[in-house]
Amino acid sequence: MTQVTGNLESQRRQYDLAGAAATTGFASVSVIDDDLGRSGSGSMERPGFERLVAQVCSGNVGAVYCIEASRLARNGRDWHHLIDLCALAGTLVIDPDGAYDPRLVNDRLLLGLKGTMSEYELSLMRQRGIAARDSKAGRGELRFMLPPGLCWSEVGKIEIDPDEHVAETIRLVFAKFRELGSGRQVFLWLRSADIKMPVVLRNVDVCKLVWKAPAYHSVMQILHNPLYAGAYAFGRRAQRTRIVDGRARKATGVRKPRDEWSVLLRDHHQGYISWREYEENHKLLTENAHMKKNCDRKSARGGRALLTGLMRCGRCGRMMRVFYGSAKGNAHRYQCRGDDAHVGVGLCIGIGGVRVDRAVAMQILEAVSDRAVEAAIFASDQVERSRRDVIAAIERDLEGARYEALLASRRYELVDPASGMLHANWRPDGMMPWSE
Numbered sequence: 001m002t003q004v005t006g007n008l009e010s011q012r013r014q015y016d017l018a019g020a021a022a023t024t025g026f027a028s029v030s031v032i033d034d035d036l037g038r039s040g041s042g043s044m045e046r047p048g049f050e051r052l053v054a055q056v057c058s059g060n061v062g063a064v065y066c067i068e069a070s071r072l073a074r075n076g077r078d079w080h081h082l083i084d085l086c087a088l089a090g091t092l093v094i095d096p097d098g099a100y101d102p103r104l105v106n107d108r109l110l111l112g113l114k115g116t117m118s119e120y121e122l123s124l125m126r127q128r129g130i131a132a133r134d135s136k137a138g139r140g141e142l143r144f145m146l147p148p149g150l151c152w153s154e155v156g157k158i159e160i161d162p163d164e165h166v167a168e169t170i171r172l173v174f175a176k177f178r179e180l181g182s183g184r185q186v187f188l189w190l191r192s193a194d195i196k197m198p199v200v201l202r203n204v205d206v207c208k209l210v211w212k213a214p215a216y217h218s219v220m221q222i223l224h225n226p227l228y229a230g231a232y233a234f235g236r237r238a239q240r241t242r243i244v245d246g247r248a249r250k251a252t253g254v255r256k257p258r259d260e261w262s263v264l265l266r267d268h269h270q271g272y273i274s275w276r277e278y279e280e281n282h283k284l285l286t287e288n289a290h291m292k293k294n295c296d297r298k299s300a301r302g303g304r305a306l307l308t309g310l311m312r313c314g315r316c317g318r319m320m321r322v323f324y325g326s327a328k329g330n331a332h333r334y335q336c337r338g339d340d341a342h343v344g345v346g347l348c349i350g351i352g353g354v355r356v357d358r359a360v361a362m363q364i365l366e367a368v369s370d371r372a373v374e375a376a377i378f379a380s381d382q383v384e385r386s387r388r389d390v391i392a393a394i395e396r397d398l399e400g401a402r403y404e405a406l407l408a409s410r411r412y413e414l415v416d417p418a419s420g421m422l423h424a425n426w427r428p429d430g431m432m433p434w435s436e
Contacts, residue, residue: 010067011036017065021094026062030055040074041122043241043250049078056085063092063099069111070118079115083108137234137263144234145207147225148198149272158232158269165396166198166209167272172389173222174273177281179382182288183220190214193390196397223285226264229278230271235262305332306357313349322353 014033021029034048049072055061064086066072073079086093087102093111094100100107136142143152149170153159161167172195176186190197196211197218212218226233238260240251258264266275273281305322313320313336320334331354338348368375 013067014071017067021063021065040070040072040078046078049073049082053082053085056082056089056091059089061089061091063094065094068095068118069114070121073115074118074122076115076119079118080112083111083115134235134262140232140263140265140268142234145200145202147221147227148200148209149222150227158227160270160272165400168396169195169198169393170222170228170272172393173219174228174277174281176389177223178277179385181284183223183285184216184288186223187214187216187219189386190219193393195390195393220285223281226278228272229275230267230269231275231278232263232265232268233261304357305334305353306360307334307353315348318348320349 015031018029018031032048032052034051035046038044038046038048040046040049052064052072056064064072064082069079072082083093083102085091087108090103092099092101100111102108102111133142141156143156146152146158149161149166150158151161173186173190176189177183180186180189191214195214197214198209199212199218201208201210222228226236236256237252238254238256240254242249242251304324308322309319311320311334312318316336316338318336318338320336322332323335324332331352333350334353334356335350336348
């Protein structure tokens with residue numbers, strides 16, 4: 001899309017072809033520009049090209065004008081299919097180098113070479129671009145859009161956002177995760193406290209920071225992003241190609257394992273947390289993801305069972321599952337299903353859960369009875385810390401609102417409301433007048 005909005009000279013040359021066709025003597029000229037901003041590699045839908053093929057098949061098209069073969073197709077399948085149809089319908093292909101009749105062997109050979117060169121050119125440019133990009137990323141110098149709370153400095157280094165409102169909000173997310181131990185609980189706490197989160201919106205080359213209500217995926221992206229741990233990470237996601245209706249379709253944003261990341265440079269810049277804290281957070285988030293791996297510790301999912309996700313089988317070491325089967329609904333059993341892949345193997349171990357939970361509960365109460373006062377004090381301190389965090393977040397929001405109001409007032413006062421003319425000493429950024 002940047003190519004469409006920023007580099008317009010090629011676009012003007014293509015639109016000028018309509019005038020060249022009219023000058024040649026064609027009675028009517030139709031301009032097809034439905035594919036602006038779409039790749040001609042064959043990996044996405046191209047309604048404009050499909051309309052061109054349909055018009056050629058109708059037999060009413062005398063010539064197809066293009067400035068080069070790549071403007072029609074950059075893959076051999078589409079290009080040769082169009083040439084075959086033009087040969088059947090008697091349609092000429094015209095570019096600045098000349099006019100070609102696909103029914104003639106020499107012209108057909110030349111058009112085939114042009115299409116092949118166009119396809120090769122695309123692959124060559126992509127290969128060069130990817131190699132240059134990866135080389136720069138390997139040094140930690142490739143710039144890309146950073147998440148909220150981080151920014152690029154003037155010397156090309158990643159640093160913490162100088163906006164204290166943004167930085168303190170990101171720090172609050174990590175502090176609350178260390179306190180609550182769950183990304184979902186952090187999200188619910190932010191929602192209950194009515195704390196806004198910074199979100200980066202991008203429109204082509206323009207990036208804008210806005211404040212929105214917390215979203216679960218925004219919180220999880222902050223907790224999972226290694227950039228906040230001072231690491232330069234690039235190539236964490238990949239493309240996956242599938243065949244749909246005989247065409248290649250690319251799906252972007254597919255997560256890759258850490259050992260498959262293109263670049264990972266630890267201690268690259270100042271972060272909000274250390275790499276050790278990031279590893280601990282990542283491990284806790286993985287354990288909180290219920291049933292992702294059979295042998296990992298699981299988070300509780302509700303129910304009366306006390307040891308959900310904690311009890312292991314004494315025979316095979318697998319995680320034991322909880323089954324509720326009583327008519328009253330208050331009894332449960334811990335069971336190990338063994339190797340589920342082999343149907344008919346049977347249960348490994350099964351045990352009633354009521355007496356087990358009662359025995360464990362008694363041991364827990366006996367262990368913490370001597371520290372009940374300390375636990376009460378800790379709980380009281382935790383409530384007080386949570387209250388101070390909310391107050392601090394509200395104060396930051398209020399300070400930001402006051403600054404925006406003061407900035408708007410300064411800009412308004414520097415403009416004469418009667419004539420709409422700017423004062424002579426007004427500075428373009430609207431912050432302070434020039435000093436003379």
